[in-house]
Amino acid sequence: MKNFLFRLYLRLMKLGASLTKINQKHLVILNGAGRSGSNGYLFAKYMRANHPEYDVTVVEPWPSSHLSFKTWRKIGRAKFVLTTHSPFKVHAKQVNIQFWHGIPLKRMGIMANNTTSRADWRNAKLWQKNTDLVCSSSDLYETLMSACTAVEAAKYHKVGFPRLDALSRPVISKDQLLQDLFKQRDEQAQIVIYMPTFRYELADQEVMAQISAGNFLTLPDFAAARLNESLRINHQYLIVKLHPYELSLIGDLNSHFSNISFLNNDYLTEHDADLYELLGSTDSLITDFSSVYFDYLNLDKPIIFVTNYLKQYEQERGLLLGPYDRVVPGSCVKTQAELVHALAAPDKYQTQRKYWLDLTNQVHSDSYCADIFNLMIQKGEEDKL
Structure with a gap:
């Protein structure tokens, strides 16, 4: 009705x-x-x-x-x-x-x-x-x-697409992101951004409950303090960009950790910026089933894929390409331990990224x-x- x-x-x-x-x-x-x-x-x-x-x-x-x-x-x-x-x-x-x-x-x-x-x-x-x-x-x-x-x-x-212009010409620099979101200056800094798809589509209240409890990665062994310590040791800074609905579940968006920060639309509005106008200043991407990774291929930077809900997502909505692990040019992880390992591992997926970039972007301007x-x-x- x-x-x-x-x-x-x-x-x-x-x-x-x-x-x-x-x-x-x-x-x-x-x-x-x-x-x-x-x-x-x-x-x-x-x-x-x-x-x-x-x-x-x-x-x-x-x-x-x-x-x-x-x-x-x-x-x-x-x-x-x-x-x-x-x-x-x-x-x-x-x-x-x-x-x-x-x-x-x-x-x-x-x-x-x-x-x-x-x-x-x-x-x-x-x-x-x-x-x-x-x-x-x-x-x-x-x-x-x-x-x-x-x-x-x-x-x-x-x-x-217009978003590709923004991706290649960021208006918010890496140094500014470090200062604004982490209050840090670090010449060795590696900025990682986490951008999952809208997980409400899974129609699973357990997933929403995990996010509400602070487990924004929805990983079974999630431990924010351990994750932050690993990030700190490796000079890695994690920006968490969730769907606005998921951000509203978390409530307190002021991270209590030195190397983890939530990015919300208020920050983008204050800077009259779109997310893609800072995405080019990041060093790697973590995602799951979001199509953002196809665009991120244009930067030729590492991508990690969280797949612990892959089977459920394939059943609930479905994917257009598969098998999934053959489609995505990066490490697939199901636990925080695997994620931490992938973040520290050398990049070995450049050839695969180039292959998928050539398939998804034949236009260069x-x-x-x-x-x-x-x-x-x-x-x-x-x-x-």
Whole structure:
């Protein structure tokens, strides 16, 4: 019933917004990605810095039933509607550019184990109806996305993603991260960032209970003091970036350990930054089933994969690629002891990282944002003919 009412709300708002005259110099970004590798937010920053002749509106959070009609009129006025999640536009004269928010590893849409066929095909029809251009990085990306959304090949354009510009040009330095998050200065410092996927999808209250108790790694032998001591000895500093829902479970985000610090959206907002604008300043990544690792391959730095809930995740939602240990270019660990060992071990996965980078990113550019802008302008000119 709730979903039905929200769809009805969207229809009514679209009807009202469609009466607004389109402005060729206005674009709206419907950002559902927050500050965690948000293509929409980062493209807006690029546009405001490089193309002030355009009126740029960022709508967030999206979707929302709490938007003013003034905002809806801005959506209706935009010639270009750029989205980070499901494609959307008010009427046919608009151009929808689909950024999406990551190279998919987890199953979604018509491929997911935990969705209904009716909802899946409704969403697939939205992709068919509303999407005009889909930003892409590789043939593999297009295959994975179409498997889940059924969007046709002609709509893909290999122009890369705004988040990759931010990844290669961090605005928050390593020294600043050490000072801001750890109150440390250390010439030997190695910054490790932990970015798991949204584990609420496991539908396992035990996992949420572990996080609430402070076991942010959800490992069976978790001991924060021992972990911190190992990090300290090896000059390693662990940044923990959880989903906002999981952060809310922990409550006290002030780490009591010298080499462990939680990163929340407040820090990013204070610095007017996206997560990817500091990710390039880290030295290694720990993740599980998050697609962030595909982007991190561009940095050619070590990645460690926590797999103690792999079987459960494969059953609950499913993965698009497998076997998992053949897909991921890094050590797979199931315990804290294995994690500590992997953090101290020499890197031996560079060849595998290069292999997967070549498969997932065939686009190399000095500015992905500029390439996307040029594509947008080209499409706008074609529409005038």
